Amino acid sequence: MHFPLKKFDQSEKSLNDYEYSLFSQNGEDGIFNHIFNKIGFTSRKSVEIGFGYKENNSLFLITKHDFESLLIDGQDHNVDVFNFFNNKYLKSKSVAVKSWITKDNINSTIAKYVHDISIDLLSIDIDGNDYWIWEAINSIEPRVVILEYNASFYNNSITIPYDINFDRTNFSNKPRDSHWYHGASLKALTKVSKRKGYKLVGTDSKGINCFFIRDEIVKRYNIKTYEAEEVFKPHYTRVNGLLTKMPMESKKQFEMLKDFRFVKV
16 A cells, blocks of 8 residues: 655755654654655665664655565674564565675675666665765666765765775774774765765754755755755764763764774765
8 A cells, every 4th residue: 555645845944854763763764755755756666775673764665655675784683573574564575685785796686686777765874884885886776865974074075995894893982982983974975976966955863864866856856955064963872972971072073083094085
C-alpha cells in the first residue's frame, strides 16, 4: 500500500522544521517525507550503506511508501535481524546483505541487487571511508543523497585517507578516549557531491547528516540550496559533552584531532 504524501508546504525554509523519527536517529524520516513531498517518487528504490537493524534510513520508506531497499552492512547481526523481521513481518522486496564495502566492490555489490540506474535515495553512514565510497559510486544515480558528515572537522575541507581496513575505534583522542577521527567534513562532502551533480539542501539539527538533491531536480522544483558554511551545525553530543562531560566547540574538537592524517580536498 502506498501512503499518500502530504501537500508540500512552502512556508518553511529549513529542513529542520520537518524532522521526526520513526526508525531514524536524527529526524531523517521527517526530512525524507518533506523532500519527497516536493519531488515525488520514481522508482521507490533505495540503497543504504551502513545501517542498524533498529535505527536506519530505510524502514520508514519501506513501511510507509512501499520502497524496495538494499541495505548493506559489515555486521552479521544487523543483516540477520533485518532480514528475519522483513521476511516475517514486512514481507517487502527489500534485502540486507553483509559486505565490507570498499571502492573496488561497491558498484558490483549494488549492481548485483539493484538493476535501475536512477533510484530515489542513497544513504551512506559507515564512520570511515564515506567520502571515498560516495566518490566511487557510478552504478546508480540517486535522486536524493544523505551522507554523514564529521562536524569535529569543523570548517576544514578534509577527509580521512582511504584505508580499506579503517576502524574508528582504533583511533583515540582526548577528551576521555573519544573516537572523533572518521569520515569527512561537510565542506569536503559538498565538494565531491557538486562534482557528481548534486546540490546541498540542508543538514539535520544534531549536526550529523547532510542532504543533497540532483541538480536538475533542484532546478525543476526551485529548491533552495546552500553552501556548507551556511548550514554547518556542530555535533550535538560532542558540543554539549554528553558523553565526555566536557562541552567543547567544534573548532576546539578539531584541535584534538589535528595531528592525525588528513587529505585536503
